[in-house]
Amino acid sequence: DQQVKQNSPSLSVQEGRISILxxxxxxxxxxxxxxxxxxxxxGPTFLIxxxxxxxxxxxxxxxxxxxxxAKHLSLHIVPSQPGDSAVYFCAARRGTGTASKLTFGTGxxxxxxx
Amino acid sequence: GAGVSQSPRxxxxxxxxxxxxxxxxxxxxxxxxxxxxxxxxGPEFLTYFQNEAQLDKSGLPSDRFFAERPEGSVSTLKxxxxxxxxxxxxxxxxxxxxxxxxxxxxxxxxxRLTVL
Numbered sequence: 001d002q003q004v005k006q007n008s009p010s011l012s013v014q015e016g017r018i019s020i021l022x023x024x025x026x027x028x029x030x031x032x033x034x035x036x037x038x039x040x041x042x043g044p045t046f047l048i049x050x051x052x053x054x055x056x057x058x059x060x061x062x063x064x065x066x067x068x069x070a071k072h073l074s075l076h077i078v079p080s081q082p083g084d085s086a087v088y089f090c091a092a093r094r095g096t097g098t099a100s101k102l103t104f105g106t107g108x109x110x111x112x113x114x
Numbered sequence: 115g116a117g118v119s120q121s122p123r124x125x126x127x128x129x130x131x132x133x134x135x136x137x138x139x140x141x142x143x144x145x146x147x148x149x150x151x152x153x154x155x156g157p158e159f160l161t162y163f164q165n166e167a168q169l170d171k172s173g174l175p176s177d178r179f180f181a182e183r184p185e186g187s188v189s190t191l192k193x194x195x196x197x198x199x200x201x202x203x204x205x206x207x208x209x210x211x212x213x214x215x216x217x218x219x220x221x222x223x224x225x226r227l228t229v230l
Contacts, residue, residue, distance in 0.1 A: 004156070036221075043118070043205055043221030044157070089156050101147065101170065102219070104156030 003027045004092050006105035014113055019077040021108050023090030026071065030092040034102065035064060035075050038087045047088075048075070080112045116140075118222035120206050126228045127196045135191045135225045139208030143220075146189050148181055149205040151224070157205055163189060196229045203227075 005024045013019045023033075031052040036044035050057040050064045050073065057064050063076045077084055090105040119138040127133050139146050145164055149157035150173075159173040165186035174181070178196075183189040193200055203224040210218060 006156075041223065043207070043223050045221070046219060091156075101159040101162060101173070102157075104149075104158070106154065106156045 001026075002106075003030075004090055004103050004105040006088075006090055006108050008108050009106070010109040010111070012111045012113060013080045015082060016079045019075075019080045019084065019110055019112070021075040021077075021088050021090075021110065023073045023075075023105055024071055025073075025092050027092070027094070027103075028071070029094045030103070031095065032093040032100075033064070033066060033073050034091045034093070035062075036089045036091060036104075038089060038107070044089055077110075080110075082112050082114065085110055085112045118206055118208050118220050120204075120222035120225050122225055123223065124226050124228075126230065128230055129197060130195050131229075132192065132194050133196055133227060135193075135204050135227070137189045137191070137206030137208075137222060139187065139189070139206065140210075140220055141187075143208035143210050145209040145211065145219075146183060147207045147209075147219070148189070148191050149207065150175075151203045151205055153202070160191070160204075193227075196227075198229050201227055201229045 003026050034049040035047040037047045038044040048059050048062045048064050050066050066073045087107045087109045089107045091102040093100045121136045147162050148160040151157040161181045162170040163183040178194045180192045203226045205224045207219045207221045
């Protein structure tokens with residue numbers, strides 16, 4: 001049962017344009033959401049997060065939007081740069097106590113072209 | 115080192131062989147997680163340590179998988195009698211605080227296990 005879904009395995013965007021990566025979840029108990037970025041042969045690195053009490057969080061070129069009623073979140077990258085080319089994982093967590101493990105989606109490979 | 119270090123980076127094992135994967139977390143980090151990432155999938159939780167205590171091992175797929183962190187720093191993930199379905203990248207992650215709150219979870223580069 002895939003509780004976090006990223007239905008687009010890949011996305012290609014031209015440099016300077018907006019990249020929009022989508023994520024859906026099924027478990028209504030999730031209350032914290034994160035995006036991780038992964039380059040080949042490296043571990044995932046934290047990018048941005050959002051608590052379920054918010055609907056938007058912005059950090060520089062990166063903005064995450066959360067629509068709780070639709071159980072949907074998205075990551076916007078504006079403007080997209082070639083260095084943004086990587087696999088992006090959406091992750092969700094339930095609670096902030098101990099052992100609040102992350103549940104990851106399957107990832108979206110972003111290719112930013114010149 | 116400055117980051118989470120895992121070894122070996124690559125391991126090829128024959129089916130039935132035992133393997134041990136090592137994780138050196140960032141010094142002083144309390145929380146340590148192991149994740150398994152199969153090809154084309156996202157990381158899946160295996161187990162969690164808070165210092166030396168293994169608080170959650172619900173993600174371990176079978177009793178062939180065993181993890182330990184005896185002194186609350188270095189951790190070892192052991193897989194006995196490896197099977198082909200164990201082939202994956204095994205990621206270790208650590209956090210200064212409890213359970214990676216607020217996303218302060220630092221991942222290692224992973225150990226890629228291939229079982230022939």
